[in-house]
Amino acid sequence: MKLYHSPGTCSEGILVLLEEIGADYDLVITDLKQAAHREPEYLRVNPKGKVPALSLGDGSVLTEFPVIAFWLARRHPEAGLLPEGLEAEIRVMELTEYIVSTLHMRGSVFAMKPQKFTADPAAREELRAQGRAVVAAGYERLTEQLGEKPCLFGSFSIADAAAFYLLSWKEGIGVPVPPALAAYEERLRARAAFGRAREASDRAAA
Ligand SMILES: N[C@@H](CCC(=O)N[C@@H](CS)C(=O)NCC(=O)O)C(=O)O
Incomplete structure (x- = not known):
């Protein structure tokens, strides 16, 4: 997995979840202050030009905080990030x-x-x-x-x-x-x- 992250933004929350899980991930800094999220290279990852984006092992990309968080929690039930039921x-x-x-x-x-x-x-x-x-x-x-x-x-x-x-x-x-x-x-x-x-x-x- 690869997290596209800009320090000080909402992607901090996904970074924390990756650490709570103990996931194996790479971190790619996409600095909003440098407008990296508007560069063609990043727009190919997330055409919405927002962080966070999580690139999965199969090359697909998840966006939207609640969706990424839900996916991580359901993928790693052992971390207990969602209650049962x-x-x-x-x-x-x-x-x-x-x-x-x-x-x-x-x-x-x-x-x-x-x-x-x-x-x-x-x-x-x-x-x-x-x-x-x-x-x-x-x-x-x-x-x-x-x-x-x-x-x-x-x-x-x-x-x-x-x-x-x-x-x-x-x-x-x-x-x-x-x-x-x-x-x-x-x-x-x-x-x-x-x-x-x-x-x-x-x-x-x-
Ligand atoms: N609805 C999106 C919101 C993401 C979002 O607004 N991210 C901000 C950083 S906290 C961003 O990338 N802003 C860049 C911009 O709007 O140009 C989500 O849930 O992930």
Whole structure:
């Protein structure tokens, strides 16, 4: 497997899942800051020009965070990244999808990059405020789901990998993180797999 990854982006979440699994993978840095995702070479891998993309052994490519995460979890059931049984599994998928489609795409993108959508300064501020409101509601939802548990669904799942990358953008988003979520992020960062992911990313980017 080969993960196309840009440090500091949502592909961090997939990198963490690969390390949680203990997968054998290669890391290809596709640096968004250098616009590597718009180069023809990368567009041949993922014509959507987004990271993450996971190239499989047979040469096919998976894209979209929830899909890649689901595939990894189902391919490696021994890693326990999804609970057993459809009813439990679908709740993890529901939250993962909410984090990616709503909190990331409609929340953090508007809050951090309103300039992608309009040149009008007032409209930018309006978008930023809308994005922050989406994230604030999401933080509440995540706090409720977390409760007193160590991870969102008790043991570590693909939803935690999505929550992790979202929380890693907290300064840029500019919405105060509730203390329970801040402590949860610290717990995630303390996991051995997260340390290995950071090292792998730094090594590949060096
Ligand atoms: N829906 C996609 C979103 C991926 C996405 O937006 N990735 C960002 C990095 S966090 C990206 O590649 N942005 C480049 C761009 O939009 O030009 C997914 O679930 O993977």
